[in-house]
Amino acid sequence: MKRRILALGLISALAAAPLATAAASSEAAVSNTEYRKQWHSDIHSGYQALATQSQALADQAKTYCQSPSPEAREQTRQAWLDAFLAWQQVRFVDFGPVEKGNRAWQFQFWPDPKNLVARKASYLLRNDEPVTAAGISESGVAVQGFPMVEYLLYDQPFSNSERALPADHTCQLLTAVSRHIADNGATLAQDWKDFQSDYVEHAPYTDSTIRAAMAGLEILEERRLATPMGLRGNGKRSVYSADAWRSETSLAAVNASVRGLRQYFMPAFSTLLENQNKADLAGRIEQQFDEVQANFPGLERPMAQLLADDTAFRSLQSLYIDVTQLTALVNDRAAVELGVVRGFNSSDGD
Amino acid sequence: MKANVQPAPLVLAIATLVSTGCANTSLSDSEASEPATKASVVEHYADLAHAGYEDALITAKALDKATDRMLANPTEANLQAAREAWLAARVPYQQTEVFRFGNAIVDDWEGQLNAWPLDEGLIDYVQTDGYQYELGNAGATANIIASERVNIGGETIDVSRLTPELLAGLNEAGGSEANVATGYHAIEFLLWGQDLHGFEQGSGERPVTDYAKGADCTNGNCERRGQYLDAVTDLLITDLEWMVAQWAPEDSDNYRSQLMNADADEGVQKMLFGMGSLSLGELAGERMKVALEANSYEDEHDCFSDNTHNSHYYNGQGIQNVYTGLYRRVDGTLVSGPSLSDLVSQNAPELDSRLKVQLETTMAALSDLKSHAEAEENPMPFDVMIAPGNAKGADIVNGAIMALVEQTASIEQAARQLGLETLSPDDAGHSF
Numbered sequence: 001m002k003r004r005i006l007a008l009g010l011i012s013a014l015a016a017a018p019l020a021t022a023a024a025s026s027e028a029a030v031s032n033t034e035y036r037k038q039w040h041s042d043i044h045s046g047y048q049a050l051a052t053q054s055q056a057l058a059d060q061a062k063t064y065c066q067s068p069s070p071e072a073r074e075q076t077r078q079a080w081l082d083a084f085l086a087w088q089q090v091r092f093v094d095f096g097p098v099e100k101g102n103r104a105w106q107f108q109f110w111p112d113p114k115n116l117v118a119r120k121a122s123y124l125l126r127n128d129e130p131v132t133a134a135g136i137s138e139s140g141v142a143v144q145g146f147p148m149v150e151y152l153l154y155d156q157p158f159s160n161s162e163r164a165l166p167a168d169h170t171c172q173l174l175t176a177v178s179r180h181i182a183d184n185g186a187t188l189a190q191d192w193k194d195f196q197s198d199y200v201e202h203a204p205y206t207d208s209t210i211r212a213a214m215a216g217l218e219i220l221e222e223r224r225l226a227t228p229m230g231l232r233g234n235g236k237r238s239v240y241s242a243d244a245w246r247s248e249t250s251l252a253a254v255n256a257s258v259r260g261l262r263q264y265f266m267p268a269f270s271t272l273l274e275n276q277n278k279a280d281l282a283g284r285i286e287q288q289f290d291e292v293q294a295n296f297p298g299l300e301r302p303m304a305q306l307l308a309d310d311t312a313f314r315s316l317q318s319l320y321i322d323v324t325q326l327t328a329l330v331n332d333r334a335a336v337e338l339g340v341v342r343g344f345n346s347s348d349g350d
Numbered sequence: 351m352k353a354n355v356q357p358a359p360l361v362l363a364i365a366t367l368v369s370t371g372c373a374n375t376s377l378s379d380s381e382a383s384e385p386a387t388k389a390s391v392v393e394h395y396a397d398l399a400h401a402g403y404e405d406a407l408i409t410a411k412a413l414d415k416a417t418d419r420m421l422a423n424p425t426e427a428n429l430q431a432a433r434e435a436w437l438a439a440r441v442p443y444q445q446t447e448v449f450r451f452g453n454a455i456v457d458d459w460e461g462q463l464n465a466w467p468l469d470e471g472l473i474d475y476v477q478t479d480g481y482q483y484e485l486g487n488a489g490a491t492a493n494i495i496a497s498e499r500v501n502i503g504g505e506t507i508d509v510s511r512l513t514p515e516l517l518a519g520l521n522e523a524g525g526s527e528a529n530v531a532t533g534y535h536a537i538e539f540l541l542w543g544q545d546l547h548g549f550e551q552g553s554g555e556r557p558v559t560d561y562a563k564g565a566d567c568t569n570g571n572c573e574r575r576g577q578y579l580d581a582v583t584d585l586l587i588t589d590l591e592w593m594v595a596q597w598a599p600e601d602s603d604n605y606r607s608q609l610m611n612a613d614a615d616e617g618v619q620k621m622l623f624g625m626g627s628l629s630l631g632e633l634a635g636e637r638m639k640v641a642l643e644a645n646s647y648e649d650e651h652d653c654f655s656d657n658t659h660n661s662h663y664y665n666g667q668g669i670q671n672v673y674t675g676l677y678r679r680v681d682g683t684l685v686s687g688p689s690l691s692d693l694v695s696q697n698a699p700e701l702d703s704r705l706k707v708q709l710e711t712t713m714a715a716l717s718d719l720k721s722h723a724e725a726e727e728n729p730m731p732f733d734v735m736i737a738p739g740n741a742k743g744a745d746i747v748n749g750a751i752m753a754l755v756e757q758t759a760s761i762e763q764a765a766r767q768l769g770l771e772t773l774s775p776d777d778a779g780h781s782f
Contacts (some may be wrong), residue, residue, distance in 0.1 A: 114467070114483075114649075116644055116646055119482055138738055233527060234525045235525065240486045344629075344631065
């Protein structure tokens, strides 16, 4: 039976452990540094964007709660989306500082089939005890990230309840969680910067980076598309297995993740392939990214709509096929030719 | 094609009571310690699986007897005996979970026996306040026991006769994986009931009078509840019988013969893939880290009985069994034979020693988890360990997670050492 899978940052901890990979040869270590320099710089710009957008979200949430209005609420939703999409772009990075303190889960605990986010919100809002930063830090990953802010801003039953924004206590929760995200964003960008020499000097991080992109593509194909589309397990289409279904931005998030891989992973990877006399393959991968991205922005529609009728579903299928081909090129062709072993990752298991 | 199973070398490394009826008696005539080969290791792996499923079957039969006695005579003592039989049945079964990953035949079959978490309101009454079910599950409150017919996602199903076949067909009803009508966890729910203690000490407290006759019956429908329990305990036996047969030696038409006829590398790959997948993604990840980091007792494995620590412990034991080739059966006998450890040590003795130490370290960490959960004074079961702010509990769980992560790294190295290019199950085993 296929159940939910979370992107655990476990594997990269060990893949990156310099001592663990006796197989990495020293000659590779020398030539590889230039790729890692580029990756480090590219991913850093992604993390900086996340930090900037998260700070903007925290500021906007505060502004909205100080003087609530429908316009300010709309602006807060937009700020949430900008920050959330910035996260989607770097979501594939599953090693390094993002592993510390489960930051990836703190940004986005997903999937959440048991609706923990709603449970935790109702628990935190059950009385009028003030919501504090310390309280958020102790409340677990289901409270600390984008899904909680999304819940407060978008959930329909909640928005019709007496606790709906801009109720005082809910506003406290909104601003505290947004603050938590912004702090994590800033720390992550700084930690990544500090991680530079470690990353560049240790050859096994080349494999870690390639494996991260492979896992990102695998999760995109299998968990974020195939599962809600009903192509796995019991064959039922279910919007609830998509991410960001409340804000109807599942597909926008997919687009952002693809864009992120292209911007932050591909430049160094293409160079690496070219230097290994695999320019053709690099070209084919770039071309396949074009194919995937050609589905957008047309396909940035609510997942629920795309699942509901067969005509709309066909356009989703086209995207899925394009993504499958991209995954095959990167994970099966390129990685195999480069000798990158997939290894275990957190999505093994049921 | 091999006509007969070749005797594999049997290393009687540890003195033991070898009794008749032991699964490996067919092998015991060869005592020569020939060097292990991939083929002999895969064959012994099949022996381990066979012994494990046989033990699961033996203990499932005992569970069936105990529940039958409880249904015939619903006393506190009989309910307690049934619960103990369930706990005993989990010991061998959890050790077989390592066979799931990599062997599609097991993975496709196991949902009917061990699917979790489940939306128990499908089966029986639940407390409406605070019962959290899977988003979009149309069957989450169907309550089969209280109904002659249930409507799940627009489909009306006649459930007036509670047969094993009917209940098996209701798994994943309405397309929701949380609709689990059969298996260990359905039985667990029927024996313990909902655990309403949250992060507090205490498990499910179903009264035995839920099975009482006539006016003594509590919560209604006692007779149908009994029929349900009878049906699912019977089904568990037939399901396990089928799996035992798949691994039985000297059958040319079962899964074991396919495995033995395939390239030995495929078998070795399945062994390592099973160990690594259970270690990392499933046990360390799904079953511990998710529950811990989200402080979610909904993600507790044996949530009704609070037996989660044993579930985890015996999962870990199963992983170690596959590597060392040793399995302690429920009757105390030891199954042993050519192992992955033997293979790895031929060319990489240091890696072999390290992995063996890591497997031991994991078992020590899981033992720590188990002993805290079972302590006489101030026991700390898994759902208390994962409570917000329980630093000590988090340390215990994290200790087990880290040990599993470390052993997974060595499992990957062992795969490379044995010349397996990839551990992805999709790159091998298409023939199965």
